[in-house]
Amino acid sequence: MKNKAIITNAELELIGLNQRDLDVYLALAKLGSAPLRRVAEISKISRSTVHDVLRRLIDLELVSFVDGSSHRYFTAEDPKQLRRLVSRKELALSEARERIEKAIPEFQDIFGSMSYRPTVRYYEGPRGVKQILQDVLSTTKRTKAKKYRVYSSSGIRDLIAQAWPRYNATRKQNKVNVRAIALGAGGKTYGLDQRKWLTQKQSAPTYIFIYGDKTAYVSADEKSRLFGVIIDDKSISQTQKMIFDHLWRHLG
Numbered sequence: 001m002k003n004k005a006i007i008t009n010a011e012l013e014l015i016g017l018n019q020r021d022l023d024v025y026l027a028l029a030k031l032g033s034a035p036l037r038r039v040a041e042i043s044k045i046s047r048s049t050v051h052d053v054l055r056r057l058i059d060l061e062l063v064s065f066v067d068g069s070s071h072r073y074f075t076a077e078d079p080k081q082l083r084r085l086v087s088r089k090e091l092a093l094s095e096a097r098e099r100i101e102k103a104i105p106e107f108q109d110i111f112g113s114m115s116y117r118p119t120v121r122y123y124e125g126p127r128g129v130k131q132i133l134q135d136v137l138s139t140t141k142r143t144k145a146k147k148y149r150v151y152s153s154s155g156i157r158d159l160i161a162q163a164w165p166r167y168n169a170t171r172k173q174n175k176v177n178v179r180a181i182a183l184g185a186g187g188k189t190y191g192l193d194q195r196k197w198l199t200q201k202q203s204a205p206t207y208i209f210i211y212g213d214k215t216a217y218v219s220a221d222e223k224s225r226l227f228g229v230i231i232d233d234k235s236i237s238q239t240q241k242m243i244f245d246h247l248w249r250h251l252g
Helices: 008-014 017-032 038-045 047-059 080-113 125-140 157-163 167-175 235-252
Strands: 063-067 072-076 119-124 147-153 177-183 193-199 206-211 215-222 225-232
Touching: 008 017, 017 038, 017 047, 017 072, 038 047, 038 072, 080 125, 119 125, 125 147, 125 157, 125 167, 125 206, 125 215, 125 225, 147 235, 157 215, 177 235, 206 235, 215 235
Parallel strands: 147 177, 177 193
Antiparallel strands: 063 072, 119 225, 147 206, 206 215, 215 225
């Protein structure tokens, strides 16, 4: 039984009902009074499901029943009962709103006590790494200096470049500067960037981006599948900046 034009599924959910509830209710409205078997036939819903639906509708006072000599007969209550159901939901929501308003200050105290904890987000694959690179640019271009720092490693440089081939072009368009400390041979400048080498003999398995109040770590597993994390924490970022800047000053 289809009743799409009467009440939408979204509206039914707001009052704690679903489409099957409505189909069974309207089947009963047409039948007047009927046993479960007949309701299932008219609504085209299995008997076991109709049994569960009827039990719920009885609890909601939308259906009543009487026991006959061989069957239980069900009857749909006046549609005005739906209005009462809405009123009950409104009252419940009003009471819930009051309780939530009283609880919010306590929640804020809890969040305040946890404010020192960093936010960590995990990413996988080339698409995830591109999201990290996008965050590096979008965050850095909002900073006063428009500059970030990175430990660049020859071990995964090509994999990261494949995740976003136009990264450096986009970086220059956004006038974002970068200082890179490289590990391993290779690597070059593209404009608005400076590069120094910590070593040209050894590479590392991880890129580290230091930008704004964040740090991002990008690496690859044994099958060269990229993954990474962004840590949004000012203390961690400041520590990494101090270490990076100290190295930068002492590298040739």
